[in-house]
Each structure stands twice: as C-alpha cells, then as structure tokens.
Amino acid sequence: LDDAKAIPGVRAMFGEVYPDPVRVVKVGDDCSVEFCGGTHISNTAEAEAFVLTEETAVAKGIRRITALTREAAVRAIEEGSKLTDRTAALEAIRADDTPDLDKQAGALRKDVDSAEFSAALKAELRARIEQVQKKGIEAKKRLLAGRVDKCLNTVKADVETALAEGKRTLVLNLDIGADSKASQKVIKAVQKIAPDLAFMGISEEEAGSGGKILCFAIVPEGVTDDTGLKANEWLKDVLDFAGGRGGGKPGSAQGQAPECDDVEAVMEKAQSYVKDSIGALA
Numbered sequence: 288l289d290d291a292k293a294i295p296g297v298r299a300m301f302g303e304v305y306p307d308p309v310r311v312v313k314v315g316d317d318c319s320v321e322f323c324g325g326t327h328i329s330n331t332a333e334a335e336a337f338v339l340t341e342e343t344a345v346a347k348g349i350r351r352i353t354a355l356t357r358e359a360a361v362r363a364i365e366e367g368s369k370l371t372d373r374t375a376a377l378e379a380i381r382a383d384d385t386p387d388l389d390k391q392a393g394a395l396r397k398d399v400d401s402a403e404f405s406a407a408l409k410a411e412l413r414a415r416i417e418q419v420q421k422k423g424i425e426a427k428k429r430l431l432a433g434r435v436d437k438c439l440n441t442v443k444a445d446v447e448t449a450l451a452e453g454k455r456t457l458v459l460n461l462d463i464g465a466d467s468k469a470s471q472k473v474i475k476a477v478q479k480i481a482p483d484l485a486f487m488g489i490s491e492e493e494a495g496s497g498g499k500i501l502c503f504a505i506v507p508e509g510v511t512d513d514t515g516l517k518a519n520e521w522l523k524d525v526l527d528f529a530g531g532r533g534g535g536k537p538g539s540a541q542g543q544a545p546e547c548d549d550v551e552a553v554m555e556k557a558q559s560y561v562k563d564s565i566g567a568l569a
Contacts, residue, residue: 335360454484488502505538515564522534
C-alpha cells in the first residue's frame with residue numbers, strides 16, 4: 288500500500304479504506320492512475336452487454352458515469368434501436384405536407400428524454416430531432432405566409448362589399464392562425480380600404496382543432512364618437528364569452544382564448560354585441 292501511494296499522480300477516494308496490498312488501475316499513459324477497491328466481475332464476458340447511460344457532475348472536477356450490464360443493458364440497447372427507427376421515420380416525413388411535424392418532433396423528444404439507453408445515442412437523437420423541429424417550424428411559417436396572403440385577398444373583397452352595402456362594422460372569420468403579426472397586416476389592409484370601418488377578426492390557430500383562437504378589433508375614432516363603440520369593450524365581451532382574455536384601447540384591442548370548439552358562436556357573439564350596442568348604425 289505504501290508503494291502504491293508513492294506512485295506519481297495516483298488518485299484515491301477520500302475516506303476510503305483500501306486493502307494492503309491495493310490494486311492500482313492505470314488508464315492510458317497520462318490519463319489516470321487510481322486505487323481500485325476490487326472488481327465486480329472476474330471476466331468482462333460476465334457483463335454480457337454494457338451501456339453507458341449517464342454522465343453527470345458530482346462536484347467541481349468530479350464526474351460520475353452510470354452504466355447498465357446484462358439484461359438491463361440489452362433492454363437499453365433495444366430501446367435505443369426503437370427510438371433510432373422512430374427518429375429516422377420522422378426525418379423521412381415531408382415538412383410541407385405535415386403541419387404538425389414540429390409537435391410530432393417535440394413528442395418524440397420527450398420520449399427520448401425519459402427513456403434509459405445509451406447517453407451517446409441519446410445526444411445524437413436529440414440533435415437529429417432538433418433539426419426536424421426546425422424544419423417543421425420553417426415549413427409552418429411558409430404555409431402560414433401562403434394562408435395569410437390568400438386571406439388578405441379575401442379580406443379586401445369582404446371589406447369592399449361591406450363598404451358598398453354602407454356598413455360601419457364588419458366581423459370576419461380569418462385563416463391566419465394565431466399569428467399576431469399577421470393580424471397587423473389584416474388591420475393595415477382594412478384601414479387602407481375603409482378607414483372609417485369598425486372591424487373584428489377572429490382566427491383559429493388550426494382550423495377545426497378546437498384549440499386557441501386569436502381575436503382583434505379596431506374602431507375608428509369617428510365610429511366611437513358617433514356610436515360609443517370601443518374596441519377594448521367589444522373585445523372583452525367576445526373573449527369573456529369564449530373563455531379568453533385580452534386588452535387594448537378604444538381604438539385597437541387584441542387577445543386570445545386558449546380553447547374554442549365553436550368559432551361560429553363566437554362570431555355571432557361579436558355581431559350581436561355590435562347590434563345591441565349601436566343597433567341600426569351597424
């Protein structure tokens with residue numbers, strides 16, 4: 288034991304009691320020389336399989352590795368193989384044909400994070416899944432841009448029709464997702480064509496999903512002066528009905544509801560508020 292302690296650079300666990308003589312293990316030429324309290328197996332064949340599942344920091348300058356052997360290691364290898372196949376299948380999906388690809392990638396990432404298998408493979412799969420998520424988000428942005436352009440053309444036509452009919456208010460069901468930036472494009476288009484028109488737009492994040500809805504309203508000052516209609520009060524009434532919340536000013540307001548399974552009912556509520564508030568002037 289004394290001879291072992293004299294080895295240059297030798298390491299030993301603080302507080303550990305080692306036998307005399309002590310076994311010394313050297314890794315590489317200049318990596319590590321350490322005391323060993325004893326091996327767990329007489330031959331590596333007894334381990335059958337080996338999977339390193341975790342490497343973490345214990346304290347400054349000290350790392351801990353966790354590994355599995357035998358049946359547990361075999362199960363970990365099989366689990367890693369299954370998740371590798373699922374990742375490859377996800378990578379093969381066309382992003383432009385799959386609007387929820389980023390959500391599918393997120394669900395797979397959770398499964399990878401919670402599973403017990405090779406730490407090195409886990410890091411690799413996480414990186415691959417992250418690339419799929421990015422691809423899905425980029426595709427969703429392209430699809431949304433196309434939807435917004437198409438929606439703007441429809442909005443312009445509907446606003447022109449409302450003007451021709453002498454209306455002072457208009458409520459539309461839009462297809463711009465829950466994108467607040469897209470709502471600003473709609474507002475600018477409405478204000479350019481009909482600066483004296485009070486307008487409310489309602490849009491589902493995903494049409495027919497029963498999920499989040501975006502709601503926004505603008506009320507020109509002249510309409511407020513003539514009728515008392517205010518964007519923030521109009522929006523509050525509609526979002527209270529839909530189970531959401533928002534805010535703003537008399538001239539402009541915006542908000543969301545986390546869930547909505549009946550957009551038509553929300554549309555009717557928005558229209559009835561206007562009729563109840565300003566009657567024939569709508």
